[in-house]
Every structure is written in structure tokens, then in C-alpha cells.
Amino acid sequence: xxxxxxxxxxxxxxxxxxxxxxxxxxxxxxxxxxxxxxxxxxxxxxxxxxxxxxxxxxxxxxxxxxxxxxxxxxxxxxxxxxxxxxxxxxxxxxxxxxxxxxxxxxxxxxxxxxxxxxxxxxxxxxxxxxxxxxxxxxxxxxxxxxxxxxxxxxxxxxxxxxxxxxxxxxxxxxxxxxxxxxxxxxxxxxxxxxxxxxxxxxxxxxxxxxxxxxxxxxxxxxxxxxxxxxxxxxxxxxxxxxxxxxxxxxxxxxxxxxxxxxxxxxxxxxxxxxxxxxxxxxxxxxxxxxxxxxxxxxxxxxxxxxxxxxxxxxxxxxxxxxxxxxxxxxxxxxxxxxxxxxxxxxxxx
Ligand code: ATP
Numbered sequence: 001x002x003x004x005x006x007x008x009x010x011x012x013x014x015x016x017x018x019x020x021x022x023x024x025x026x027x028x029x030x031x032x033x034x035x036x037x038x039x040x041x042x043x044x045x046x047x048x049x050x051x052x053x054x055x056x057x058x059x060x061x062x063x064x065x066x067x068x069x070x071x072x073x074x075x076x077x078x079x080x081x082x083x084x085x086x087x088x089x090x091x092x093x094x095x096x097x098x099x100x101x102x103x104x105x106x107x108x109x110x111x112x113x114x115x116x117x118x119x120x121x122x123x124x125x126x127x128x129x130x131x132x133x134x135x136x137x138x139x140x141x142x143x144x145x146x147x148x149x150x151x152x153x154x155x156x157x158x159x160x161x162x163x164x165x166x167x168x169x170x171x172x173x174x175x176x177x178x179x180x181x182x183x184x185x186x187x188x189x190x191x192x193x194x195x196x197x198x199x200x201x202x203x204x205x206x207x208x209x210x211x212x213x214x215x216x217x218x219x220x221x222x223x224x225x226x227x228x229x230x231x232x233x234x235x236x237x238x239x240x241x242x243x244x245x246x247x248x249x250x251x252x253x254x255x256x257x258x259x260x261x262x263x264x265x266x267x268x269x270x271x272x273x274x275x276x277x278x279x280x281x282x283x284x285x286x287x288x289x290x291x292x293x294x295x296x297x298x299x300x301x302x303x304x305x306x307x308x309x310x311x312x313x314x315x316x317x318x319x320x321x322x323x324x325x326x327x328x329x330x331x332x333x334x335x336x337x338x339x340x341x342x343x344x345x346x347x348x349x
Pocket of ligand 1: 017279
């Protein structure tokens with residue numbers, strides 16, 4: 001290991017299975033040829049009940065110092081920690097990779113390998129709408145230039161670095177003002193990436209084509225609510241909404257990432273907390289994304305593939321039909337990841 005092979009990241013600890021997920025991630029981190037220095041912040045409900053502001057201040061201090069954080073599931077009681085953090089850190093873009101996991105039962109037979117880049121603000125989700133009398137209601141849908149630029153810039157940058165194509169998707173023929181602005185911004189960003197194939201597609205048509213031919217889509221950038229719908233639809237195609245991770249980003253005025261937070265899909269699973277049987281797959285995917293973002297792309301890819309190899313050969317926790325404990329599954333992932341790192345062929349079932 002060389003002196004520069006270190007990576008600092010804040011670690012936001014939450015509730016339920018959070019501690020077990022963190023322990024599993026640390027086991028993986030300890031075995032990597034890299035010194036990952038986690039800086040823990042307690043965001044558990046217990047702490048937030050007595051000192052919510054203090055816990056969020058600690059989280060803010062840590063993420064601003066280390067520029068990236070791994071967050072585990074938290075209980076929403078008085079407030080949603082995810083919403084609080086998003087607002088405090090000015091997160092405006094969410095990146096949600098969704099890729100088929102061989103070994104996970106699914107009704108869809110195509111191969112999905114999709115990066116959904118979604119504007120995380122506005123759309124109809126900050127709706128200042130109101131009822132008009134008793135028989136009607138009006139909704140306000142906001143699309144802003146800045147987050148449209150940030151999402152597009154992130155999508156094209158990500159695609160360029162990995163040799164992928166970008167589709168921008170919205171209802172620009174119907175929502176001419178709002179989605180028209182989004183597509184105009186995406187088109188402007190695309191002009192700066194002549195080597196990245198780009199096309200605009202109507203969102204409804206994209207959903208149909210994605211289901212019929214998922215191989216045709218790599219990076220999709222889209223406004224807030226469409227990105228939300230697409231994420232769930234794509235997760236349904238791969239047979240699980242709980243096995244993925246997502247990243248939230250904030251940016252400087254040039255569209256460069258300033259803060260990044262990575263978190264596993266899924267909740268706190270209070271019914272199995274403390275039993276040592278939870279599935280850490282989504283937390284490993286989140287950690288793999290954090291490694292890639294931190295400049296250790298090879299390690300992130302190896303971990304991501306190591307998790308997939310492990311599941312593909314039938315080594316799974318109970319929720320996926322297997323019988324491994326969290327620790328046993330983690331050990332299996334470690335072995336598969338090492339194989340990927342040393343270029344050995346993955347084990348097959
Ligand atoms: P929350 O309020 O935090 O969302 P919840 O129990 O309502 O908690 P989830 O945490 O998503 O919702 O749990 C739904 C079901 O999925 C539970 O039966 C839980 O045990 C299971 N589950 C969730 N995450 C995992 C995991 N990582 N490993 C195994 N099972 C899980």
C-alpha cells in the first residue's frame with residue numbers, strides 16, 4: 001500500500017439493521033488494498049429524539065470535511081432524515097444504477113444495466129398546488145435550469161468516462177414549457193460531449209421500449225418524478241427494489257460534484273434487527289459506488305462484481321432464499337471480490 005492509498009468518508013449510522021450493515025461494510029473495507037477511514041456520525045432515532053439539531057450539525061460538519069458519506073437506513077419519526085440531509089446539503093441530483101443480478105428471480109428475461117440520473121428537486125414533488133373549490137385542483141410543476149444542467153452534466157460526464165450513451169427523457173411535446181426547458185439544457189450540455197451518443201425520447205415511449213429492449217439504454221437523465229417512476233419500474237424488471245443503492249450529489253457553479261452521499265435502498269428492517277441475518281447487498285453496492293467516486297474505480301467495480309458473483313452461485317441470505325448469515329455472506333463476497341481483484345475467473349455454481 002502506498003501513502004496515498006487512503007480514503008476518508010463520513011459514515012451516517014441510523015437505526016434497525018444499520019449497525020449490522022456498517023459492520024459488514026467495515027469487514028469488506030478492512031480486506032481491501034486501501035485504508036478506508038470512516039468518520040461515524042450518530043443519526044439514530046435515540047440521538048435525534050434528544051438532540052436532532054446536534055446530530056444534523058455533526059453530519060454536516062463531517063460531510064463538508066470529507067466531501068462524501070455513506071448513509072445507513074434511518075427511522076422517520078418527527079422528520080425524515082433523508083429530507084433534512086437533502087436540503088442541508090443542497091442535493092439536486094440522484095444517481096440510481098439498476099442492473100440485473102444473475103441468481104435473483106425475475107419475471108423479466110432481458111438484461112438491464114441502467115444508470116438513472118434524476119433531478120432530485122422540483123417537478124411536482126414540491127407542489128404548491130391547491131384545491132379550487134370542491135371539484136378541482138391545480139398543481140404547480142417546476143423545472144429549473146440549474147438542476148437540469150447539473151443532472152445533464154453529471155450524466156454526460158459519467159457516460160463519457162465509461163463509454164456509455166445518454167438518453168434524455170421527458171414529455172417535451174406535451175409539457176412544452178417545463179420539459180422543453182429541461183431538454184434544451186440537456187441538448188446544450190450534449191453539445192459539449194460530441195463523443196457521447198445522445199438522443200431525446202418521450203418518457204412514455206421509453207418505458208415501453210425499455211421493457212422490450214433494455215439493452216438499448218445505458219444512462220437515462222430525466223426530471224424528478226419521471227426518474228422516480230423509472231427507478232421503480234427498472235427495479236421491478238430486475239426482481240427487487242431492495243437490492244440497489246443510490247447516490248445523491250450537490251454541485252458547484254460549474255456543475256462539478258462538491259458533496260456526495262451513498263445509501264442502500266431499503267429500510268431499517270426492525271423485525272430482523274440484531275439477528276445477524278440481514279442482507280448487506282445494497283450496502284455493499286453503496287460502498288462500491290463510494291469507492292468509485294473516491295477515485296478507486298477498480299476496487300468499486302471489483303466489489304460490485306464480487307457481490308453479483310456471490311449471489312449468482314447461490315450463496316445468499318434468507319431473504320433471497322439462501323441460508324447464510326450476514327457474516328457468512330460477507331465472507332463469501334470478500335472471496336469473490338478478491339477473485340475479481342486478482343483477475344481470477346468467478347466461481348460458478
Ligand atoms: P422502515 O420503516 O425503516 O422502512 P420497514 O420494516 O417498514 O422499515 P423495510 O425496512 O423496507 O421496511 O422492511 C420490509 C421487509 O423487508 C421487512 O420484513 C424486512 O425484514 C425486510 N428487509 C428489509 N431490508 C432487509 C435486508 N437488508 N435484509 C433482509 N431483509 C430485509
